[in-house]
Amino acid sequence: MLILLNLIILFALQRSSDPAEVKYIVAIIAAVAAILVAIISAVVSIVSLVFSRMNQGALQREQAELAQQGKERDARRDYQYDAHKRLYSECEPLLFQLAELAEHAYHRIYSLARTARLGGLPRWMDGPGYYHVSTMYKLVCPLVIFRLIQQRLTFVDLRLDEQIANQYRLLKFLYLTFTDSFDFASINPVIDYHPDVDNWEEKRVENQQKYWRQGLYLGMLDNLIDALIVPMEEGKIRWKTYGEFEYDFADPNSTIGRQFVGLADVLYGFHPKTRPILWRMLWTQTLIYKKIIESQSSELGTSSRVGLAAVSPKLPPGSLDWRQDPKEASDEEVLAIPQRVAEEYLRTRLPEVFGTTQTEVEMQKLDFKG
Numbered sequence: 001m002l003i004l005l006n007l008i009i010l011f012a013l014q015r016s017s018d019p020a021e022v023k024y025i026v027a028i029i030a031a032v033a034a035i036l037v038a039i040i041s042a043v044v045s046i047v048s049l050v051f052s053r054m055n056q057g058a059l060q061r062e063q064a065e066l067a068q069q070g071k072e073r074d075a076r077r078d079y080q081y082d083a084h085k086r087l088y089s090e091c092e093p094l095l096f097q098l099a100e101l102a103e104h105a106y107h108r109i110y111s112l113a114r115t116a117r118l119g120g121l122p123r124w125m126d127g128p129g130y131y132h133v134s135t136m137y138k139l140v141c142p143l144v145i146f147r148l149i150q151q152r153l154t155f156v157d158l159r160l161d162e163q164i165a166n167q168y169r170l171l172k173f174l175y176l177t178f179t180d181s182f183d184f185a186s187i188n189p190v191i192d193y194h195p196d197v198d199n200w201e202e203k204r205v206e207n208q209q210k211y212w213r214q215g216l217y218l219g220m221l222d223n224l225i226d227a228l229i230v231p232m233e234e235g236k237i238r239w240k241t242y243g244e245f246e247y248d249f250a251d252p253n254s255t256i257g258r259q260f261v262g263l264a265d266v267l268y269g270f271h272p273k274t275r276p277i278l279w280r281m282l283w284t285q286t287l288i289y290k291k292i293i294e295s296q297s298s299e300l301g302t303s304s305r306v307g308l309a310a311v312s313p314k315l316p317p318g319s320l321d322w323r324q325d326p327k328e329a330s331d332e333e334v335l336a337i338p339q340r341v342a343e344e345y346l347r348t349r350l351p352e353v354f355g356t357t358q359t360e361v362e363m364q365k366l367d368f369k370g
Contacts (some may be wrong), residue, residue, distance in 0.1 A: 074104070094145050095167055099296040101142045106289040107319075108138040109282045110274045113272065116322035128249065134262050137245050139285075143152045143178075143225050146171035150328055166353070173349055177281050179216025180345075187341045191277055203264075213266055215277035220262045227259040268277040272322040276338075283320060284342035293355060318364040 102278055110240035112135070115121050124131040148167050185193035195213040197203065204211035216224075228239045240248070240256070248256035248265075272279035 001119075026036070038217055040089070043073070059126070069303045073209045092164075094148055095164065095296065098142060098145045098167070098264075098339055101138075102146065102289045102292045102296075104138045105142050106286055106293070107290075107318075107367065109286050110318040113280065113322045114318075115319045116272055117318070117324055119324055122274070125267055125270045127268075128264070132248075132264070132267060133246055133249055134242065135267060136249075136260055139241050140224060140228065140263070141239065142171065142289075143175050143221075144228050146175050147225050149227065163295060167292060170288050170292050170352065170353070174285060174292075176349075177284055177345075178216045178221050178286070179218050181277050181281065182212070184215075184284070184341065184345065185277045187280075187344055189337065193277055208269075208274040209276060209336055212275060214275050215281065216266065220259075224259040224263060272334075279322075280341045280345075283338040284319070284345055287342050287346060287354070 025322050033070075061113055112121065115124055115131070120131075125135070126132075146168070149171070181195075182193065183189040192210050193214070195204070195211055196306075197211065200211050204213075228245070231240060245256060248254040249260055250258050263365075264280065270278065318339070322333055323329055343354065
């Protein structure tokens with residue numbers, strides 16, 4: 001700007017020889033320059049003020065956003081703390097008891113194979129004797145844990161603990177196995193299965209594999225689970241002891257007697273050879289129980305989970321070979337097929353857990369030969 005004014009003054013001096021005129025021109029130019037400087041200064045001030053306010057507004061917004069993020073972070077931390085506390089207080093005691101119930105059910109299924117090997121089946125399952133009644137109780141009790149956790153899902157967030165979520169997932173599919181007899185029958189090698197035909201009562205006597213019902217309806221399963229649950233004071237609940245269950249089952253007019261009649265019929269006179277679909281289901285349940293118990297035994301995770309590891313059962317090796325004589329049926333029929341069916345059933349439903357299931361057929365063979 002000053003350079004431009006100097007050039008204008010120099011030009012004016014060259015064009016005019018009158019000093020008064022030169023002074024007049026210089027004065028005008030100086031006045032114009034002063035006005036321009038004032039205008040420019042005002043513009044600069046205004047622009048600076050605008051940018052200052054914009055920066056101040058942006059800073060205030062950023063501070064507000066940071067404050068809001070801090071509040072959200074604090075709220076999330078408080079929620080997660082409370083949610084973790086609620087999750088562990090509601091579910092850990094149940095999972096602690098699940099370890100024992102899963103062990104009992106697992107060993108009862110192996111006991112069925114051993115009893116068959118010793119010639120005790122189907123005689124031990126004919127009628128409401130101890131073995132028949134206790135088998136029903138041991139197979140259903142783990143599902144009570146499933147029901148109790150299921151009832152708490154509106155109060156707890158299973159996403160907070162992957163191990164607890166995995167336990168619940170396994171229990172859910174254990175629950176569904178009881179209702180999937182047609183699915184087990186449809187897995188290769190397919191078993192011809194028609195329990196709903198006319199005159200099934202007579203037909204199933206001649207052909208149990210085809211006409212004897214080897215699973216439960218979903219509503220029937222829910223009813224017998226609920227029949228085991230006993231409400232207590234202050235909203236607490238427990239499940240019936242075996243003694244209570246046995247006493248109630250002896251009374252056909254009791255809730256237990258009415259609700260368990262269907263399962264009693266499914267298991268009545270059971271032998272793995274004559275009811276291969278039911279045996280496929282039970283074999284599958286052993287794989288689920290092993291995963292449950294292995295998860296309980298894990299020393300990873302919370303301190304309470306480490307505590308569970310100290311008392312969780314270590315499953316001894318056993319055999320699901322039910323033959324009294326190896327010549328009674330082939331290894332393929334007795335060991336390989338049920339294992340493959342169980343693995344396929346679980347892989348299609350729980351691939352994240354059973355996607356790489358390793359067969360135990362060779363171990364089963366060695367156990368039997370030993």
